[in-house]
Amino acid sequence: MSYYVIPKKEPKPHKTYQQQIDILVSRGMFIKDIKRAKRKLSHIGYYRLSGYWYIARKEAANSNPNKLNKRLDDFQEGTIFEDFYNLYLFDKDIRLHLFCGIERIENYLKAIIAYELGKSNPCAHLNKNFFKVDKPKYNHKFAEYRKKLESKIVNSKDDFIKWNYENYKNIPIWVATEIWDFGMLSNFYQILKHNYQQSICTRLGITDSTKHLENCLHTLNIIRNKCAHNSRLWNYSVKPPISPRLLNNLEIDSLQDYSLTRLKAVILAIWSLTTRFSKNSDWLIKMVKLLEQKPNIPNVNYYNMGFFNNDLKVLYQLLDKYYCTQTN
Numbered sequence: 001m002s003y004y005v006i007p008k009k010e011p012k013p014h015k016t017y018q019q020q021i022d023i024l025v026s027r028g029m030f031i032k033d034i035k036r037a038k039r040k041l042s043h044i045g046y047y048r049l050s051g052y053w054y055i056a057r058k059e060a061a062n063s064n065p066n067k068l069n070k071r072l073d074d075f076q077e078g079t080i081f082e083d084f085y086n087l088y089l090f091d092k093d094i095r096l097h098l099f100c101g102i103e104r105i106e107n108y109l110k111a112i113i114a115y116e117l118g119k120s121n122p123c124a125h126l127n128k129n130f131f132k133v134d135k136p137k138y139n140h141k142f143a144e145y146r147k148k149l150e151s152k153i154v155n156s157k158d159d160f161i162k163w164n165y166e167n168y169k170n171i172p173i174w175v176a177t178e179i180w181d182f183g184m185l186s187n188f189y190q191i192l193k194h195n196y197q198q199s200i201c202t203r204l205g206i207t208d209s210t211k212h213l214e215n216c217l218h219t220l221n222i223i224r225n226k227c228a229h230n231s232r233l234w235n236y237s238v239k240p241p242i243s244p245r246l247l248n249n250l251e252i253d254s255l256q257d258y259s260l261t262r263l264k265a266v267i268l269a270i271w272s273l274t275t276r277f278s279k280n281s282d283w284l285i286k287m288v289k290l291l292e293q294k295p296n297i298p299n300v301n302y303y304n305m306g307f308f309n310n311d312l313k314v315l316y317q318l319l320d321k322y323y324c325t326q327t328n
Helices: 018-026 034-044 048-056 082-118 134-154 159-167 173-179 181-191 194-204 210-226 244-250 263-274 281-290 313-327
Strands: 057-059 073-074
Touching: 018 034, 034 048, 034 082, 048 057, 048 073, 048 082, 082 173, 082 181, 082 194, 082 210, 082 263, 082 281, 134 159, 134 173, 134 181, 159 173, 173 281, 181 210, 194 210, 210 244, 210 263, 244 263, 263 281, 281 313
Parallel strands: none
Antiparallel strands: 057 073
């Protein structure tokens, strides 16, 4: 059997900033300040910004209703460079605030993991008895965890790690968690035996399946990495989707499947976890204020962030409920 291999194209040639401007203008984009636009292209990069103005490109005619329309090179009428630079700034602010929320959850989970497992064994993170190693998949992940932890310890420049490494046979779990990244935290929780997962969930007030937290941590790790690498998030499609049962403590109306794969679900997941250990957080207030600054651009709407009816009603309701509770 023979297969037809589609030949790959050569990369496009390098373009100067002026050539990049000329391309945008030739395709129908209006630029108010050419000099400033060049400066922004030099600071951010054409390719990164192109992800923001992609939604402003014209769509080709499509006779198949089940297939997305192909985007043409030309822009829709009224496309303005400065609008999409503002969208980039809006996305950046959202991204930074998501990162702050995830960081606080990360620190809390590290603390309770270290406490809950440490009281059974100071080196529980190295002991196979705490993990589902009877299953090959998890045994392999445990080996990967050990290898990555050892590498982080040996290569660490932190004085507290060096001191523990030089003075103890093994670094205790409450020290080890300090050099975990979020991916290690997520994987560590995944390979723990169910009873230890349950003790962590109990601290969070999660009485449902431990699997919901596992899936949420996996998703938050992806989002955290995108935040760290300055990736576009405002209309990002989240995988795996957030479990609606994790959000039970928020007591909101049922969420449509679409919402569970968009920014809205990430915001709700962060808030759901945050309110389980913090009674005075203003994270959601700040997030709502940032979302209210959304640029007024065609196709840049709250629906694409997962908010049906294209509004922030559910977040306003959560604010009313949370802060009324705190003041009563």
